[in-house]
Amino acid sequence: MNQVALIWILAEKDLKVEYRSPQAFLNTVFFALLILVIFNFAFDPGSQATREATPGILWVALLFPGIIQLNRSFQAEREEGTLYGLILSPTDRGVLFLGKFIANWAFLVVVDFLVLGAFVIFYNFSFSVQMLWVAWIIILASVGFAAVGTVFAAMLSSIRTREVLLPILLFPIIIPIILAAVNGTQEILILEEAQFLDRWLQLLIAFDVIFVAAGFLLFDYVVAD
DSSP: OHHHHHHHHHHHHHHHHHHTTTHHHHHHHHHHHHHHHHHHHSSSTSSSSHHHHHHHHHHHHHHHHHHHHHHTTTTTHHHHHHHHHHHHSSSHHHHHHHHHHHHHHHHHHHHHHHHHHHHHHHHHHHHHHHHHHHHHHHHHHHHHHHHHHHHHHHHHHTTTHHHHHHHHHHHTTTTTHHHHHHHHHHHHHSSOOOOTHHHHHHHHHHHHHHHHHHHHHHHHHHHOO
16 A cells, blocks of 8 residues: 555544544643633733733643643554554554654644634734734644654553653653744744744744654654563
């Protein structure tokens, strides 16, 4: 079978599972919205100080709920034993990584766009061209986040304390992505200019390529244990 077709089949399988059992999706969205609501009550939405903090608030609401999905991404396969079947199949394990990575990335992007819509409403922004740039930053940042998260989720899937260990291991690795995403968002929302936006976008793309390539190459060793 064509490798590209196999990657899509693996990704489609996970997406269908999420579609037929939307509880995890709804829980993730609810958690993200709860973060926005808490910050909305904690700070005055109309103040300048709060407005300057909105890029950080947005990315807290985007990143932490993603941990819920990544923790779950290999849970079903582990519990039902299908992960071992996939590992023992003659398929290249890098293909397995790409299928799972694409499913996780698609899930995160859908959640993040819903959160972005709520963020615009809660913090008195407008749906403008600026938000299209923020959406583009979200898409790029989600690539690296999902790539690293998929590798660590596979590594920790058999460990009982994976919910605690995953963010501890994940966030230090993706610091460059977080910095680029927050600073790029600040350029758009607060400074309302794109003078240095290209620099942050290039940084996101560079780390996306590095993390996806590293995940593809290392996944074989991660699942071998």
